[in-house]
Amino acid sequence: MKDVKIERKEFYNIVSDILENEHFQELKNERHHGTSRYNHSVRVAIKTYMTARSRGWSYVEITRAALLHDFYTNADLHHCDATKALTKHPKVAARNAKKYFNVSRRVQDMIKTHMYPVTSELPKTKEALLISLIDKQVGTVEMLKYKLIRRPDVPKDVVDIHGNQKQVLYSIIKNDLQME
Numbered sequence: 001m002k003d004v005k006i007e008r009k010e011f012y013n014i015v016s017d018i019l020e021n022e023h024f025q026e027l028k029n030e031r032h033h034g035t036s037r038y039n040h041s042v043r044v045a046i047k048t049y050m051t052a053r054s055r056g057w058s059y060v061e062i063t064r065a066a067l068l069h070d071f072y073t074n075a076d077l078h079h080c081d082a083t084k085a086l087t088k089h090p091k092v093a094a095r096n097a098k099k100y101f102n103v104s105r106r107v108q109d110m111i112k113t114h115m116y117p118v119t120s121e122l123p124k125t126k127e128a129l130l131i132s133l134i135d136k137q138v139g140t141v142e143m144l145k146y147k148l149i150r151r152p153d154v155p156k157d158v159v160d161i162h163g164n165q166k167q168v169l170y171s172i173i174k175n176d177l178q179m180e
């Protein structure tokens, strides 16, 4: 049986500086797939971490890239219409990830290509491809769950870093991603 407690603690250690960053926390106020962009990003990061770890890959870099893949606010894209925002936001997220967390070029590339094939640049590595696939999977579940059937998530409370982060992470792992 998997040790969820160890994975939860390890996951948190890998990304805690990002989760606690004031600029990243602004994503709690951004609507995304009927939830918050913060919650969406955490879900993508957890699933990416679990998948990479279970395959024996190096998983620190890919987990951080997954968490940062949508690191932008709507204000960052105020000059874009909805269609343009779809293709533009990966570059903005990569730029913000570099600015606030000084991520490597490899991580920036993982972020930049996560919208493939909406954007034309192919994911360059298996890690980049995995993030792109998981983002679509998580996004589809969120759209069905929170938007199409009109049952809103609870953006501010669900992932409250200063409240009870461990239980929140556990809840997302267990309920949203069906991982035991």
Ligand SMILES: [Fe+2]
Pocket (backbone or CB within 6 Å): 069, 070, 089, 090, 114, 115
């Ligand atoms: Fe995205």
Ligand SMILES: [Fe+2]
Pocket (backbone or CB within 6 Å): 040, 044, 069, 070, 135, 139
């Ligand atoms: Fe996303």
